[in-house]
Amino acid sequence: MRYVVVPGAAGGGSLQPVDDRGTSAGPMEEVDSLAAAVAVRERAEHPRWVWPATDEVYPDLLAAGVVVGRCVDLALTEGILLGYDGRWGEARSLGAAWARLAGLPVPADPPPRSRPAAQQALFETAPESLPGGAAPLDAAVAVHADQLRRVAGEPLGDRLGLLVAAESACALVAAEMTRAGVPWRADVHDALLTDHLGPRPAAGLPPRRLAELADHVAAAFGGVRVNPDSPAEVVQAFARAGVPVSSARSFVLRRVDHPAVAPLLQYKELARLHAAHGWAWLDTWVRDGRFRPDWVVGGVVSGRWASRGGGALQIPQAVRRAVVADPGRLLVVADAAQLEPRVLAALAGDERLAAAAAASDLYSALAADSFGGDRARAKVALLGTLYGATGGDAAPVLAVLRRRFPTAVGYVEAAARDGEAGRLVRSRLGRTCPPPSARWREAQERAALSAAGEADQARARQAARDRGRFTRNFVVQASAADWAAVLLAALRRRLLAGGAPGAELVFFQHDEVAVHCPEQTAPAAAALLSEAAEEASRLVFGPTPVRFPLGIAAVACYADAK
DNA sequence: ACAGACCGCGCC
DNA sequence: AAAGGGCGCGGTCTGT
Numbered sequence: 001m002r003y004v005v006v007p008g009a010a011g012g013g014s015l016q017p018v019d020d021r022g023t024s025a026g027p028m029e030e031v032d033s034l035a036a037a038v039a040v041r042e043r044a045e046h047p048r049w050v051w052p053a054t055d056e057v058y059p060d061l062l063a064a065g066v067v068v069g070r071c072v073d074l075a076l077t078e079g080i081l082l083g084y085d086g087r088w089g090e091a092r093s094l095g096a097a098w099a100r101l102a103g104l105p106v107p108a109d110p111p112p113r114s115r116p117a118a119q120q121a122l123f124e125t126a127p128e129s130l131p132g133g134a135a136p137l138d139a140a141v142a143v144h145a146d147q148l149r150r151v152a153g154e155p156l157g158d159r160l161g162l163l164v165a166a167e168s169a170c171a172l173v174a175a176e177m178t179r180a181g182v183p184w185r186a187d188v189h190d191a192l193l194t195d196h197l198g199p200r201p202a203a204g205l206p207p208r209r210l211a212e213l214a215d216h217v218a219a220a221f222g223g224v225r226v227n228p229d230s231p232a233e234v235v236q237a238f239a240r241a242g243v244p245v246s247s248a249r250s251f252v253l254r255r256v257d258h259p260a261v262a263p264l265l266q267y268k269e270l271a272r273l274h275a276a277h278g279w280a281w282l283d284t285w286v287r288d289g290r291f292r293p294d295w296v297v298g299g300v301v302s303g304r305w306a307s308r309g310g311g312a313l314q315i316p317q318a319v320r321r322a323v324v325a326d327p328g329r330l331l332v333v334a335d336a337a338q339l340e341p342r343v344l345a346a347l348a349g350d351e352r353l354a355a356a357a358a359a360s361d362l363y364s365a366l367a368a369d370s371f372g373g374d375r376a377r378a379k380v381a382l383l384g385t386l387y388g389a390t391g392g393d394a395a396p397v398l399a400v401l402r403r404r405f406p407t408a409v410g411y412v413e414a415a416a417r418d419g420e421a422g423r424l425v426r427s428r429l430g431r432t433c434p435p436p437s438a439r440w441r442e443a444q445e446r447a448a449l450s451a452a453g454e455a456d457q458a459r460a461r462q463a464a465r466d467r468g469r470f471t472r473n474f475v476v477q478a479s480a481a482d483w484a485a486v487l488l489a490a491l492r493r494r495l496l497a498g499g500a501p502g503a504e505l506v507f508f509q510h511d512e513v514a515v516h517c518p519e520q521t522a523p524a525a526a527a528l529l530s531e532a533a534e535e536a537s538r539l540v541f542g543p544t545p546v547r548f549p550l551g552i553a554a555v556a557c558y559a560d561a562k
Numbered sequence: 563a564c565a566g567a568c569c570g571c572g573c574c
Numbered sequence: 575a576a577a578g579g580g581c582g583c584g585g586t587c588t589g590t
Contacts, residue, residue, distance in 0.1 A: 249569085312582090313573055313574075313582075316572055340579095470579065510581095564590085565588100570586105571583095
C-alpha cells in the first residue's frame with residue numbers, strides 16, 4: 001500500500017491511498033494534523049509514503065516525533081528520470097513535473113534555501129500553488145503514476161527502480177541526520193584552536209600565532225610586509241627575492257629554498273584552520289553539542305551527496321578530535337576500503353582485476369600481480385586510470401595496467417570516448433551524466449568545419465578531452481555513489497527494525513558512515529553495517545567475486561577511527 | 563558597496 | 575609537451 005500525501009496549511013494536509021501502479025485505491029482524505037495521520041497509518045499499515053519533496057515534508061514530521069519506514073520523493077525521482085533522458089537541469093518540483101504531464105508552461109524550481117533547514121522556522125512555507133490551478137494531491141498522484149510507468153518502461157528498469165528507491169531512502173536518512181546532528185564537543189574544539197592559534201582574539205583581529213608567523217615572513221623578506229593570504233603578493237615577494245615561483249600553492253613553495261617558506265607554509269595551514277573551522281565556525285554551526293549541516297541528497301551530478309553550511313564533507317582530520325560520542329555512547333565508523341577501484345572491477349567484469357579485488361588490500365594484490373610487488377606504483381596506475389591521467393610519470397604504469405587488465409581499462413576508456421564524442425554515460429544503476437553544454441557542441445562543430453583555424457581545433461580538442469576525463473570518472477564515481485546509497489538504505493532499514501537499539505546515523509561522506517549508539521549496541525551496529533554492505537554489493541552488482549570490505553572501528557572520538 | 567571570478571585547500 | 579575526477583568554502587582581486 002502507498003499513500004500519496006501533500007502538506008497543506010498549518011500542519012494539515014491531504015492523503016490519497018494508491019496501489020503499486022499508482023492507481024487510486026480508496027477515498028482521498030483531508031486531515032488537520034498530517035503528523036498524526038501519518039503516525040497512525042505508519043503503525044497500522046507501514047505504507048510507502050509518496051510526497052513531493054522529503055526535505056519539505058519530513059523535517060516537520062520528525063519534529064513531531066514521527067519516523068516513517070519508506071517513501072518516494074517525487075522531486076528526486078523526477079531529477080533522476082530527467083537525467084536518464086538527457087534532460088539534465090530541467091525543473092523537477094511537483095509543479096514542474098505536473099506541468100510537463102499536463103502540457104502546461106513549466107515553472108522554474110525555487111532557488112535552494114540559503115539557510116539550512118535546521119536554522120529555519122517550521123511551517124513557514126505556504127502550500128505550493130500548481131500550474132493550471134490543479135489540486136496538489138491530484139498532481140502528485142498523477143506524477144507518481146507517470147514516474148512508475150517511466151521506470152518500468154526502461155530496459156534498465158529494475159536497476160533504475162532500485163536507484164530511485166535508494167535515493168528516496170537517502171532523503172529520509174539526510175533529514176534524520178540533520179535532526180540528530182554530529183556529536184560535537186565545543187570545549188575540545190576551542191582547546192584545539194587555542195593550542196594551535198593562541199587564545200581567541202577579539203572579533204576581526206588575527207590570532208596571536210598568525211600575527212607572529214606573518215612577522216617571521218616579513219623578516220625573511222627583508223622587512224617587507226607581505227599579506228600571506230594574497231597569492232599575488234606572495235608570488236611577487238619571491239620574485240623580488242630572486243626565487244621566482246609559478247604560484248603560491250604550498251606544493252610549489254615546498255620545493256623552494258628560502259627562509260620565508262617555512263613560516264609561510266605554517267601560516268597557510270593555521271590560517272585555513274582559523275578561517276574554515278575556527279571560532280566563528282564554532283559559533284555558527286555548533287549548538288547544544290551538535291553540528292547540524294544540511295545534507296543535500298544527489299547534490300552532485302554523480303549522485304554523491306553535497307552539504308550546505310559548515311562544510312560538513314570537508315571536516316579536516318585535526319578538527320575531528322572534537323567529534324566525540326556522548327558519555328556512555330560510541331561512534332561506530334565504517335569506511336569502504338578502496339571503493340572506486342573495486343567498483344571498476346565489478347562494473348567492467350574484468351576477471352583478473354576482480355581477483356585482485358577479492359583481496360582485502362586491492363593495491364597489494366595488484367602490485368603482486370603486475371607491479372613486482374610495488375604497491376605505490378600499483379596505486380598510482382589504478383588511480384590514474386580512474387581519473388584520466390595519461391602522461392607524465394603515470395605513463396609507464398598505465399601501460400602496464402592496460403596490458404594486464406584490458407577489460408577494466410577498456411571500460412573507462414570507452415566511457416572517455418563516449419564523453420569526447422558528446423554522448424551520455426550512465427552509472428551501474430542508471431544515473432546519467434549531463435549532456436555537453438551548447439558552448440561545447442558549438443566548439444566541436446566549429447572545429448569540424450574545413451575553414452577552422454588551428455586555435456579553434458586545439459580548443460575543441462581540449463574541451464573534448466576534458467569531457468572524456470569527466471565521463472571516464474563519472475561511470476566509476478557514480479556507480480560508487482549507487483553502491484553507497486543502497487548501503488545507506490539497507491542500513492537504515494536494519495536500524496529501524498531495532499537491530500541496534502538506540503543507534504542513529506549521524507554522518508555520511510561518500511564512502512564512510514558513522515553511527516552514534518550506546519556502548520553495548522556497538523557490536524550489533526557494526527554487524528548491521530557489514531550486512532548492509534553485503535546487501536548493497538549483491539543488489540547493485542549481482543554475483544561478483546569482487547569484495548567490498550568495510551573497515552569498521554568503534555571509537556569514542558572520530559579522530560581515532562583511522 | 564557589492565557581485566562574481568579566481569585562487570588555494572580541506573574532504574572523498 | 576603535457577595532459578587528474580567530484581565538491582564547499584573563505585580569501586583576494588576585479589569590474590561595476
